[in-house]
Amino acid sequence: MxxxxxxxxxxxxxxxxxxxxxxxxxxxxxxxxxLDLKGGFDLLYEVQPDVTGKAPTxxxxxxxxxxxxxxxxxxxxxxxxxxxxxxxxxxxxxxxAKNFAQANQVIGQTAQLGxxxxxxxxKKGIEPDPKKYLVGGNDIESNAQANQNxxxxxxEVDITFKNAQKWATITQQYTGKPIYTFLNGNLINSATVDxxxxxxxxxxxxxxxxxxxxxxxxxxxAGALPYPLKLISSDYVGPSLGxxxxxxxxYAGGIAIILIFIFMLIxxxxxxxVADISxxxxxxxxxxxxxxxxxxxxxxxxxxxxxGIGMAVDANIITYERVKDEIRNGRSLQSAVIxxxxxxxxxxxxxxxxxxxxxxxxxxxxxxxxxxxxxxLMVSIIxxxxxxxxxxRFMFISLTRxxxxxxxxxxxxxxxxxxR
Amino acid sequence: MNQPFDIVRHRKWFxxxxxxxxxxxxxxxxxxxxxxxTDFKSGSRVExxxxxxxxVTQLSKMFASIGLPVGQDAITVGGSTGExxxxxxxxxxxxxxxxxxxxxxxxxxxxxxxxxxPSVSVVDPYVAHQQSVKAVYSVLLAALFIVIxxxxxxxxxxxxxxxxxxxxDAFIVMSVFAxxxxxxxxxxxxxxxxxxxxSINDTIVIFDRIRxxxxxxxxxxxxGLQGLVNKSLWQTMARSINTxxxxxxxxxxxxxxxxxxxxxFTFALIVGLISGAYSSxxxxxxxxxxxxxxxxNKPAKPKMKRELT
Numbered sequence: 194m195x196x197x198x199x200x201x202x203x204x205x206x207x208x209x210x211x212x213x214x215x216x217x218x219x220x221x222x223x224x225x226x227x228l229d230l231k232g233g234f235d236l237l238y239e240v241q242p243d244v245t246g247k248a249p250t251x252x253x254x255x256x257x258x259x260x261x262x263x264x265x266x267x268x269x270x271x272x273x274x275x276x277x278x279x280x281x282x283x284x285x286x287x288x289x290a291k292n293f294a295q296a297n298q299v300i301g302q303t304a305q306l307g308x309x310x311x312x313x314x315x316k317k318g319i320e321p322d323p324k325k326y327l328v329g330g331n332d333i334e335s336n337a338q339a340n341q342n343x344x345x346x347x348x349e350v351d352i353t354f355k356n357a358q359k360w361a362t363i364t365q366q367y368t369g370k371p372i373y374t375f376l377n378g379n380l381i382n383s384a385t386v387d388x389x390x391x392x393x394x395x396x397x398x399x400x401x402x403x404x405x406x407x408x409x410x411x412x413x414x415a416g417a418l419p420y421p422l423k424l425i426s427s428d429y430v431g432p433s434l435g436x437x438x439x440x441x442x443x444y445a446g447g448i449a450i451i452l453i454f455i456f457m458l459i460x461x462x463x464x465x466x467v468a469d470i471s472x473x474x475x476x477x478x479x480x481x482x483x484x485x486x487x488x489x490x491x492x493x494x495x496x497x498x499x500x501g502i503g504m505a506v507d508a509n510i511i512t513y514e515r516v517k518d519e520i521r522n523g524r525s526l527q528s529a530v531i532x533x534x535x536x537x538x539x540x541x542x543x544x545x546x547x548x549x550x551x552x553x554x555x556x557x558x559x560x561x562x563x564x565x566x567x568x569x570l571m572v573s574i575i576x577x578x579x580x581x582x583x584x585x586r587f588m589f590i591s592l593t594r595x596x597x598x599x600x601x602x603x604x605x606x607x608x609x610x611x612x613r
Numbered sequence: 614m615n616q617p618f619d620i621v622r623h624r625k626w627f628x629x630x631x632x633x634x635x636x637x638x639x640x641x642x643x644x645x646x647x648x649x650x651t652d653f654k655s656g657s658r659v660e661x662x663x664x665x666x667x668x669v670t671q672l673s674k675m676f677a678s679i680g681l682p683v684g685q686d687a688i689t690v691g692g693s694t695g696e697x698x699x700x701x702x703x704x705x706x707x708x709x710x711x712x713x714x715x716x717x718x719x720x721x722x723x724x725x726x727x728x729x730x731p732s733v734s735v736v737d738p739y740v741a742h743q744q745s746v747k748a749v750y751s752v753l754l755a756a757l758f759i760v761i762x763x764x765x766x767x768x769x770x771x772x773x774x775x776x777x778x779x780x781x782d783a784f785i786v787m788s789v790f791a792x793x794x795x796x797x798x799x800x801x802x803x804x805x806x807x808x809x810x811x812s813i814n815d816t817i818v819i820f821d822r823i824r825x826x827x828x829x830x831x832x833x834x835x836x837g838l839q840g841l842v843n844k845s846l847w848q849t850m851a852r853s854i855n856t857x858x859x860x861x862x863x864x865x866x867x868x869x870x871x872x873x874x875x876x877x878f879t880f881a882l883i884v885g886l887i888s889g890a891y892s893s894x895x896x897x898x899x900x901x902x903x904x905x906x907x908x909x910n911k912p913a914k915p916k917m918k919r920e921l922t
Contacts, residue, residue: 229874232730239737279743293711425737429714431730434662438872445870449863456862460855493800496875499867500807500882503860504814510859511818514852536825543766544817550762551755551810555803558751560744566803570810 199595205588206470213477220480227491227565228288230439232432233270238283238301238422249281249420257420258283264300267411274489278560283422288489293429299412301422306333306397306413307375310367312383321375327363332356337413339406342398348406349398352413357393365389374399376409438492446499450476453502461513461605463598464589468509471585475505478576488572491565501573504548508581511544512537512589513605520601530593534586541582549574621843624899631781631896638788647791650798653745657705657735659717660874664727667701675724679716681705689796700873708735732874748802752783755806759813767820770904775816778897782812782888789884790877800878808885811860815853815893822849823898835906842902846894857890 228235240249240257249257258275261283265273274286290296310325334353342349354360363372367386374382374397382399400406450472457465457472479498483490516533524532552574555567592598620627650658661672667690676683689702709717714733721728736744756776763772783805790797822845832838864886868879 293714297711423737426735427711428732428734430732431662433729434660434732437662437729438874441870441872442867442875445866446863448870449866452862452866453859456855456859492872492875493803493878496867496871496878497807499871500860500863503856503863504811506859507814507856510852510855514849514855517851518848540818540821543821544814546766547759547762547813547817548810550758551806551813554751554755554758555806558747558754559803560747560799563799563803563806566800566807570807 195595197595198591199597202588202591202595205584205591209470209474209477209584213473217477217480220484223484224480225487225489226288226435226439227489227494228286228428228435229430229492230435230490230495231288232430232435233286233288233290234293234296234430235426235428236285236287236297236300236424237278237426238285239425240281240283241421241423253420254281257422261285261300261422268296268299270296282425284560286489289432291432293427297424297427301424306409309373309375310370312373312380319380320378321373321380327367327372328354328360332359333413335414337410339403339410340396342396347398348400348403349396350400350406350410350413351394351396354393354395357391360393360395361389361391376400439495442492442495442499446495446502449499450502453506457506457509461509462603463592464509464513464516464604467585467588467592468506468513468581470588471509471580472502472505474584475502475573475577475580478580479572482572482576488568489565490569493563493566494569497566497569498573501570501577504573505577505581508537508541508545508577509585511540512581512586515540516604526599526601526604527593530590534590538582541578545574545578617847619839619843620846620895621839621899621902624895624903627895627899631892634788635781635784638784638791641788641791645791645794647787647797648794649745650796650801653748653797653799655736656707657709657733659703659705659709659714660732661701661703661721661725662729662732662873663699663701663721663725664729665699665725667699669701671724672701672703675720676703676717679713679720681709681713681717708737709733744799748799751802752805752809755809756780759809763813763817763820767824770901771820771824774897774901774904775813775820777900778816778892779809779812779889781892781896782808782885785888786881786885790881795877795880798877800875801881804878804881804885807882808889811886812889812892815856815889816897818852819846819849819893819898820901823901832909835909838906838909839902842898846898850894853890853894857886861886 238261240254242248254277258277262275265275265285265287268287268290270287270290274284274288276284276286278284285300287296307321307329308327309321310327311322312319313322314320332354334355337350337352339348340351341347364386368388369385371383371385373380374384382397397409400409453472454469457468459465461468479501482488488494512534515537516529519529519533519536520526549571552567552570555563556571559567598604647653667688669688669690672688673683683703683705689704690700714731717733718731721731756779759779760769760772760776763775786805786808789795790801823842826841826845830841832841861883864879864882867875868883871879
């Protein structure tokens with residue numbers, strides 16, 4: 194009996210239990226939950242060719258991505274996730290958001306403002322004359338503001354043109370003639386130009402309510418989208434459904450952990466106990482990684498972690514079976530533990546490397562949900578290697594060196610096996 | 614180590630068994646194909662958690678009343694906790710607009726006060742096509758990278774035998790899904806990829822033992838090679854069984870108690886895990902023996918015959 198070694202083992206166990214019991218709830222609360230666990234929605238937009246039919250350029254898509262980011266931020270949803278996928282698709286994940294229609298409007302729709310010098314009467318009604326296009330939303334600064342007209346008291350949007358000279362030329366040319374303002378294809382205002390306007394400032398009236406003016410101002414400030422966006426896929430999860438999924442999966446994970454604990458204890462006795470303690474370390478470290486790297490936890494991700502529990506003990510099982518082999522080959526318990534651990538390591542590394550490759554491919558190729566699963570799988574492989582190989586091995590070796598438990602039976606080795 | 618059964622010698626039977634399943638799977642595919650979910654087929658999928666027994670007729674009446682008629686067979690009823698069937702999944706061929714989604718939510722709440730907010734996913738036909746292409750690529754690409762890794766760490770015969778076993782598992786899971794008409798969605802791809810990763814993991818542990826035994830006692834003839842592989846299989850048997858058991862515990866618990874939306878996903882995993890454990894032992898290593906045996910330097914004549922059969 195060597196108390197020093199046993200003390201080392203005991204301290205390790207206490208540290209693991211202490212950290213887990215003390216901080217795991219706190220860590221859990223800092224992990225961002227995906228929209229399938231929290232509720233919210235996932236929108237996928239395709240960047241489409243512009244009006245002239247020109248396909249989006251790489252820099253144009255980048256600009257669209259930036260414009261979408263600005264718009265999403267204006268929604269005020271906590272930790273939105275915006276990704277470019279497949280080269281020309283923009284995925285927006287809004288966990289915790291509730292108003293689908295509003296979000297879609299703000300993100301995907303552009304305030305198409307256009308001022309024209311003429312109109313044409315068609316069957317559908319009044320339409321702008323494309324030949325007499327003067328200026329539009331692209332020509333104004335991002336400082337539009339909703340204000341009340343000091344004389345009439347009506348709400349209007351004050352805008353500033355980037356090129357003041359251009360506006361001056363236009364107003365000079367149209368002095369005494371009418372100009373027409375269209376918003377999203379609808380005529381909102383027609384007015385006669387009284388005089389040339391220098392300084393590039395003007396205001397758009399005729400929108401009506403204060404709310405409409407403020408919305409237009411914020412849409413104009415969000416910047417025009419360089420290309421139209423088309424909503425091609427959407428996924429909505431109600432908040433209570435998300436919570437239900439989370440609770441059910443956590444419950445399933447809890448039962449799985451308990452059953453695996455029992456199985457390992459029956460099969461490998463004291464060694465099984467070591468495996469169970471390294472499993473707790475695995476669960477705890479996974480929490481630390483998710484919390485530390487701010488990885489969003491999704492339902493498939495949670496499933497990967499629960500599955501990871503089963504895979505994490507694999508490293509322990511490989512090692513213990515190897516130790517048993519070494520004892521059968523006539524080694525003493527202590528030397529079997531050391532050789533067994535050493536020989537098992539190569540097997541464990543090779544076998545986990547292949548699973549890791551599959552996870553990397555999933556992450557690389559996958560989108561949305563699959564990515565969440567792949568990240569969790571990668572985290573679970575790395576963490577389980579660390580806990581099973583380093584922590585588990587360390588505990589196992591200190592325990593056997595302590596000479597507290599000498600009989601192979603207590604390591605799940607059948608009587609007589611050692612003599613063979 | 615005692616070897617109660619010579620797996621390698623009986624390999625013909627296992628090849629035949631897996632061959633038959635594969636052919637059966639192919640026939641099922643050709644006859645019926647997949648029951649594709651909205652991820653791969655354009656349209657909408659609405660999941661209603663009613664928290665009370667689902668009455669399909671009543672539900673289909675509700676949809677008819679809001680101008681979205683659905684056939685009774687477009688409604689799938691399920692429940693995760695096994696208590697009662699409280700979840701309804703409705704598939705629409707068309708893509709729902711946000712306002713239609715709102716109408717559904719309002720009517721659901723009115724008719725089933727205990728229900729939760731519906732979960733709606735909408736997919737455009739173009740996205741659907743792209744997703745399915747990507748899915749196939751990702752499985753093939755994963756297989757390719759694994760082959761490269763194993764070929765470097767072991768040798769190419771191990772790599773190819775392992776991949777055959779792996780594709781066998783992926784194929785069996787797909788066949789089971791085609792046969793049972795279970796919905797194939799994006800998470801199914803994640804499940805197949807996990808199986809791919811897990812199956813090869815299982816196989817590598819056995820190959821690793823074969824590699825080690827080959828170094829310790831290089832076999833002189835084909836019979837020696839057979840014996841060596843059989844010994845390696847039985848040496849790793851306890852590990853193979855115990856590991857698949859622990860992973861299966863986790864997968865089964867997720868299946869029975871986990872959320873409804875990962876129900877199919879975990880089912881695919883369970884089928885794949887069982888198939889993966891089987892193929893690692895009964896397909897991958899015997900396949901390697903048959904192949905490696907051909908290139909042994911001094912094959913005695915009668916043994917040559919056995920290889921050819």
